[in-house]
Amino acid sequence: MEKKLPTIKEIAQRLSISISTVSRALHDHPSIGLRTRLAVKKMAAELNYEPNQTAIFFKQRKTFTIGVILPNLREEFFSSAINGIEAIALPNNYIVLIGQSHDDIENEKKILETMKKHRVDGILASISKNTTQFDHFEQMKSYDIPVVFFDRVPDVPDVHSVSCNLYHSSVEAVEFLIGKGHKIIGYMQGPPTLGIKNERLAGYYEALKKHKLPVDESLIVSTDLSTQSTEAALDLLLSKKKKPTAVLVFNDYVALDAIHYARQKKLRIDKDISFVSYANVSVTRYLDYPPIASVEQFPYDQGARATELLFKLLDSKTNRQEFPYENVVLKSELIVH
Amino acid sequence: MEKKLPTIKEIAQRLSISISTVSRALHDHPSIGLRTRLAVKKMAAELNYEPNQTAIFFKQRKTFTIGVILPNLREEFFSSAINGIEAIALPNNYIVLIGQSHDDIENEKKILETMKKHRVDGILASISKNTTQFDHFEQMKSYDIPVVFFDRVPDVPDVHSVSCNLYHSSVEAVEFLIGKGHKIIGYMQGPPTLGIKNERLAGYYEALKKHKLPVDESLIVSTDLSTQSTEAALDLLLSKKKKPTAVLVFNDYVALDAIHYARQKKLRIDKDISFVSYANVSVTRYLDYPPIASVEQFPYDQGARATELLFKLLDSKTNRQEFPYENVVLKSELIVH
DNA sequence: CTGTTAGCGCCTTCAT
DNA sequence: ATGAAGGCGCTAACAG
Numbered sequence: 001m002e003k004k005l006p007t008i009k010e011i012a013q014r015l016s017i018s019i020s021t022v023s024r025a026l027h028d029h030p031s032i033g034l035r036t037r038l039a040v041k042k043m044a045a046e047l048n049y050e051p052n053q054t055a056i057f058f059k060q061r062k063t064f065t066i067g068v069i070l071p072n073l074r075e076e077f078f079s080s081a082i083n084g085i086e087a088i089a090l091p092n093n094y095i096v097l098i099g100q101s102h103d104d105i106e107n108e109k110k111i112l113e114t115m116k117k118h119r120v121d122g123i124l125a126s127i128s129k130n131t132t133q134f135d136h137f138e139q140m141k142s143y144d145i146p147v148v149f150f151d152r153v154p155d156v157p158d159v160h161s162v163s164c165n166l167y168h169s170s171v172e173a174v175e176f177l178i179g180k181g182h183k184i185i186g187y188m189q190g191p192p193t194l195g196i197k198n199e200r201l202a203g204y205y206e207a208l209k210k211h212k213l214p215v216d217e218s219l220i221v222s223t224d225l226s227t228q229s230t231e232a233a234l235d236l237l238l239s240k241k242k243k244p245t246a247v248l249v250f251n252d253y254v255a256l257d258a259i260h261y262a263r264q265k266k267l268r269i270d271k272d273i274s275f276v277s278y279a280n281v282s283v284t285r286y287l288d289y290p291p292i293a294s295v296e297q298f299p300y301d302q303g304a305r306a307t308e309l310l311f312k313l314l315d316s317k318t319n320r321q322e323f324p325y326e327n328v329v330l331k332s333e334l335i336v337h
Numbered sequence: 338m339e340k341k342l343p344t345i346k347e348i349a350q351r352l353s354i355s356i357s358t359v360s361r362a363l364h365d366h367p368s369i370g371l372r373t374r375l376a377v378k379k380m381a382a383e384l385n386y387e388p389n390q391t392a393i394f395f396k397q398r399k400t401f402t403i404g405v406i407l408p409n410l411r412e413e414f415f416s417s418a419i420n421g422i423e424a425i426a427l428p429n430n431y432i433v434l435i436g437q438s439h440d441d442i443e444n445e446k447k448i449l450e451t452m453k454k455h456r457v458d459g460i461l462a463s464i465s466k467n468t469t470q471f472d473h474f475e476q477m478k479s480y481d482i483p484v485v486f487f488d489r490v491p492d493v494p495d496v497h498s499v500s501c502n503l504y505h506s507s508v509e510a511v512e513f514l515i516g517k518g519h520k521i522i523g524y525m526q527g528p529p530t531l532g533i534k535n536e537r538l539a540g541y542y543e544a545l546k547k548h549k550l551p552v553d554e555s556l557i558v559s560t561d562l563s564t565q566s567t568e569a570a571l572d573l574l575l576s577k578k579k580k581p582t583a584v585l586v587f588n589d590y591v592a593l594d595a596i597h598y599a600r601q602k603k604l605r606i607d608k609d610i611s612f613v614s615y616a617n618v619s620v621t622r623y624l625d626y627p628p629i630a631s632v633e634q635f636p637y638d639q640g641a642r643a644t645e646l647l648f649k650l651l652d653s654k655t656n657r658q659e660f661p662y663e664n665v666v667l668k669s670e671l672i673v674h
Numbered sequence: 675c676t677g678t679t680a681g682c683g684c685c686t687t688c689a690t
Numbered sequence: 691a692t693g694a695a696g697g698c699g700c701t702a703a704c705a706g
Binding site: 389392396 | 698699700701702
């Protein structure tokens with residue numbers, strides 16, 4: 001079988017002209033006579049000729065492919081980000097290669113390796129929750145493959161990134177709770193590697209301080225994001241003599257688990273205990289007891305901006321211009337449900 | 338800038354041997370002397386040599402890339418399918434290119450075109466809801482790019498596909514409702530292009546017939562999957578003098594909208610009206626009023642099986658064997674919540 | 675065992 | 691206005 005697709009060579013032979021003439025004609029090179037050009041195009045059409053992109057990629061040392069590495073497509077946050085990425089990439093004739101780390105640094109390394117082999121032109125990445133060192137990303141520099149991080153960005157200096165500043169919204173979120181009369185407010189944080197910058201926590205402190213509420217470190221608990229761990233964390237909070245009446249939670253998925261569990265324990269949501277969280281995922285629309293408010297982190301925009309930044313880097317590469325490290329920071333927004 | 342990566346040529350020059358010897362040594366070709374092989378490998382390591390895959394792809398006419406076309410990554414069904422696809426593809430050294438049609442045939446065509454240009458080795462596709470003709474897929478044959486459809490498969494003969502048979506579960510679902518004492522059961526179907534085979538509807542009929550319940554065609558309504566359309570469809574059902582007490586719904590997303598709307602209208606779920614649907618998406622776990630049961634369609638398995646089938650096709654291509662059209666059908670399963 | 679040669683499909687000087 | 695030739699990086703058939 002093995003159909004052979006037509007090549008410029010074949011066109012050239014049939015027309016008894018040279019390959020380079022065909023190539024030029026196809027590209028509307030000015031120095032080609034009208035009649036030959038037409039003849040070439042006609043023949044190309046007849047044969048259903050299409051340029052072999054892999055050959056062109058090979059020659060141009062460019063694949064028009066960008067690799068996206070993220071923890072998990074099943075999280076709405078990341079699938080929305082993909083939409084933002086595609087929105088910029090596709091019109092620019094780039095195509096998107098996706099790899100999921102499933103929050104495991106080993107997978108992340110493998111994916112990066114594979115993408116390198118496939119000679120992607122650039123990489124967008126949101127790091128896994130146990131990624132604490134970045135050699136594998138660092139290494140891309142020596143291959144001249146630019147990397148732009150988004151959302152989950154490493155807390156090291158020399159990288160490009162797009163992320164969402166959560167500080168102000170965190171202050172706002174806690175103030176929102178305070179405004180509702182809450183005096184004892186807990187904070188359930190995620191894995192230490194993720195919130196390195198700890199804007200959430202800083203905002204939490206700031207709001208308490210601003211309203212002269214005491215800080216009780218024992219009201220700060222952690223979850224590794226698993227349901228089990230979240231339940232344990234909530235148990236811890238509820239075991240205090242002075243139980244919190246509200247909790248600021250790392251993200252909506254965790255909040256859903258927490259709310260689910262609280263209800264199992266017969267707590268009345270928004271009476272006995274209230275939750276505010278991050279991500280603003282859309283399913284909460286169908287819930288009877290969603291977090292009362294959630295911080296929107298604009299995944300679509302983050303994806304789009306990160307892709308734009310990556311394209312700037314790719315340009316500067318071809319223009320041999322220097323390009324300083326850029327860290328785009330978007331504003332988050334508290335959405336009250 | 339423009340770093341030049343080391344090539345076998347460079348290794349050859351430094352060692353003053355021929356390019357092909359280097360190539361062979363690197364591939365552990367038996368006919369290469371131990372000392373030269375070692376020398377070559379050592380030099381390769383020193384220079385940080387890595388084969389240029391794009392060159393290899395080009396030569397082998399193979400990209401080790403498969404394209405996946407699906408409506409929307411944000412639907413859990415499809416992101417789960419991707420996981421099944423990756424589970425088979427990655428270990429086989431294939432990488433996955435993703436394109437979303439957003440349920441629009443025009444996008445579908447563009448994506449297909451782009452993937453063709455990128456010379457993907459094969460394609461997995463779940464068609465958009467307004468894809469009624471398949472020339473663009475058909476055309477792939479002339480480029481020798483095999484296509485395997487999954488889940489949303491076209492209802493035409495000569496294609497490869499993996500899908501889930503919904504007939505039996507549909508019967509079961511309706512019988513489940515009948516068992517709960519429901520006598521008037523509605524059916525809310527999706528866009529005509531999607532359920533062409535209409536296994537859901539056939540199952541619906543069959544169950545009614547089996548239990549000697551009358552068929553009332555006016556209890557069968559349609560939604561285009563949008564919230565608005567779903568609400569209108571539900572209104573239609575509720576406008577009957579003999580209102581249904583239960584409804585079989587096209588999928589969970591539609592069901593969520595329907596339930597949401599029913600509750601707005603002060604209907605008590607599972608008292609005044611019950612819902613059973615398809616897909617079994619995981620968020621229902623957090624809902625107070627989920628559909629009482631949902632038909633699991635095993636997206637992960639569908640993705641995995643489709644990928645396996647695609648690989649068989651790719652093999653048979655290189656072996657020049659004939660391969661008959663294959664239509665794998667998985668069993669669905671009614672999950673009671 | 676190793677080297678030479680040709681070629682994958684296309685583009686691009688350099689000639690003519 | 692057109693052709694010839696070389697090369698991108700790698701593989702493989704053909705010679706020794």
